[in-house]
Amino acid sequence: MTTDVPAVELRHVSKAFGALRVLDDVSLAVPAGRAVCILGRSGTGKSVTLKHIVGLLQPDAGQVLVEGEDIGQLAGPDLARVRKRIGLLFQNAALFDSISVGENVAFPLRRHTRAPDDEIRARAQDLLAQVGLEREYDKMPADLSGGMKKRAGLARALVLSPPIVLVDEPSAGLDPLTAGEIDALLVALNDRSKTTLIVVTHNIPSARVIGDELVFLHEGRILARGDAATLDRSEIPLVRQFMRSDSSG
Ligand SMILES: Nc1ncnc2c1ncn2[C@@H]1O[C@H](COP(=O)(O)OP(=O)(O)O)[C@@H](O)[C@H]1O
Ligand SMILES: [Mg+2]
Known part of the structure; x- marks a missing residue:
């Protein structure tokens, strides 16, 4: 077991598109078996973060490690081998x-x-x-x-x-009942198969159900992180306000 190597780790990742700074020195370690939800307003770099984890985007600075391997340094069969260990559901399902x-x-x-x-x-x-x-x-x-x-x-x-599953906005555009079914599938996956989950969502009820840890991205940085109860009590008004919103935005 690779228990002490995080399933996914971002080390001081920065990314800009032209003058637009999207990720600014973001560090995040996701232990194997954990379910992390990434929260934040539209355009805060949530999807960009997922794309870094699968090597679709490269950081300007910093590193992205998957099971200890720097995905930015991999190419060809090595990249394919690591990608095979990651299941990815894009926002638009893309069948x-x-x-x-x-x-x-x-x-x-x-x-x-x-x-x-x-x-x-x-x-x-x-x-x-x-x-x-x-x-x-x-x-x-x-x-x-x-x-x-x-x-x-x-x-x-x-x-x-795959031991690692990334999901981008699973409940966007779905009615609450259907969204709840998807949430339940993700929770079961994490509980039963110990699959590491990273779920991007701005549906707070979903994040409460799915996430062992919630990571709040804002203006390129991690503004707050912790379990839902911790974020509910955050000293940062924006975080408390976000946690009180009860539907997808
Ligand atoms: N390939 C790209 N080229 C230029 N800009 C991009 C690219 N991908 C994302 N962006 C910009 O980066 C910002 C963050 O995007 P994204 O991660 O998709 O936001 P969200 O948090 O809503 O998922 C947005 O302003 C988006 O327009
Ligand atoms: Mg997105």
């Missing part, structure tokens, strides 16, 4: 429109494994069942509701059993 829901879920298996077709289909079907989509294998993404697309995207993110 491939031209293949079935089941084949969307099967896609990482076809790409990263040499398992036979029947095994791949069975595994994809199993994942679909886990997110309550057991009957949707042959449907096309366009025929799914927004919540179902999210769940299918989550099934695809989980199909390789």
